[in-house]
Each structure stands twice: as C-alpha cells, then as structure tokens.
Amino acid sequence: MLKCKEVNADLSRYKELHPSITFKDLNEARKIVNLYSLANSKPIVVEKSDRTKLRYKCMIGCPFVLLISQDGKGPDFKVKTLKINHNCDDAFKNPRACTSTLAQYFNSKLQNNPQYKLKDMRKDLKDQFNLNVNTSKLKRAKRMALQKLQGSFLDDFNRIEAYANELRLSNPGSDIVINALML
Numbered sequence: 001m002l003k004c005k006e007v008n009a010d011l012s013r014y015k016e017l018h019p020s021i022t023f024k025d026l027n028e029a030r031k032i033v034n035l036y037s038l039a040n041s042k043p044i045v046v047e048k049s050d051r052t053k054l055r056y057k058c059m060i061g062c063p064f065v066l067l068i069s070q071d072g073k074g075p076d077f078k079v080k081t082l083k084i085n086h087n088c089d090d091a092f093k094n095p096r097a098c099t100s101t102l103a104q105y106f107n108s109k110l111q112n113n114p115q116y117k118l119k120d121m122r123k124d125l126k127d128q129f130n131l132n133v134n135t136s137k138l139k140r141a142k143r144m145a146l147q148k149l150q151g152s153f154l155d156d157f158n159r160i161e162a163y164a165n166e167l168r169l170s171n172p173g174s175d176i177v178i179n180a181l182m183l
C-alpha cells in the first residue's frame with residue numbers, strides 16, 4: 001500500500017528569507033522567492049538577472065531589496081542583500097504568482113481534493129493573500145499540479161515495482177503482488 005504523502009499547503013515557512021539560506025541554482029532561488037512574494041502578498045519584480053545574480057525590488061519608492069548571488073567559494077547561491085521593509089500595500093496582482101508557483105501552492109490542496117473547483121481556488125487566493133488571479137491562469141495551474149501529482153504517484157509506483165522485482169529475483173518461487181491504494 002502506498003502511503004499518502006504529508007499534506008501541507010501552508011506557506012508560512014516561505015514567509016521569511018534568512019540571510020543564511022542557500023540555493024543550489026538560480027532556478028531554485030526564483031521558485032522560493034516567488035513563494036516568498038506570494039506568502040507576503042508583495043508584488044516584487046526582478047530588477048536584474050544574469051548567470052551569477054538575481055536582484056529584486058518592489059514598487060517605486062518601496063525600500064525592499066533582495067540580492068541573491070553566487071557564493072564566492074562554492075557553486076551555491078546565497079542571499080547577499082536583504083532589506084525587508086515595505087511601505088507598499090498588499091498586492092491585488094502579483095507578478096511572482098506565476099502558473100507554476102500557484103500550482104505549487106495548490107499541490108497539497110489538490111492532493112486532498114482533486115475535485116477542488118476553480119472558483120474555490122480563486123476564493124482561496126483572495127482570502128489568503130488578497131490576490132486576484134484570472135480563471136484561465138488558475139486552470140493552467142490546476143492542470144500543472146494534477147499532472148505533477150500523477151507523475152509522483154507513478155514514480156512511487158515504479159519504485160515499488162522495481163523493489164518487488166528485486167524481491168522476486170532474490171526469492172525465486174515467491175509470489176509478490178503489489179496492492180496500490182489510489183487516494
């Protein structure tokens with residue numbers, strides 16, 4: 001029987017960025033900053049981006065600055081500058097809330113309830129982050145999250161199938177059957 005993964009849609013762990021945080025590459029940094037931006041309802045934008053650094057700012061006049069760049073010694077990327085004070089209002093629209101970020105946010109909610117309706121997803125974003133997202137974008141995010149869930153289910157299943165094959169090989173004559181419970 002496959003165990004249901006830990007389900008948690010809470011973004012609280014993305015609410016703060018600690019200066020000690022490291023990222024394996026800028027792609028990972030982008031994903032985390034997107035969730036950070038969503039969790040804080042702040043419409044931060046990329047000011048500068050190249051292979052070695054990523055710099056974010058907020059709206060004109062807002063003191064927020066975030067610079068992530070390559071760590072001098074290693075391959076990792078680090079938070080180099082972080083000024084977290086905002087004097088802007090919470091964002092009704094947020095450029096960081098892209099389809100894949102929304103898919104990530106809804107991942108566990110859709111795992112709990114694959115029938116989760118678009119209008120309820122919309123309401124969720126409005127209630128949680130005061131964020132307004134159009135239905136077609138939400139539709140794409142929902143599809144992306146469901147595909148990912150299906151993919152990870154198949155990965156788990158294939159891993160168990162491979163393990164069962166090993167058992168069959170090392171225990172000739174035994175009868176090993178996998179029972180997968182679809183949740």
Ligand SMILES: [Zn+2]
Nearest residue numbers: 058062086088
């Ligand atoms: Zn701001």
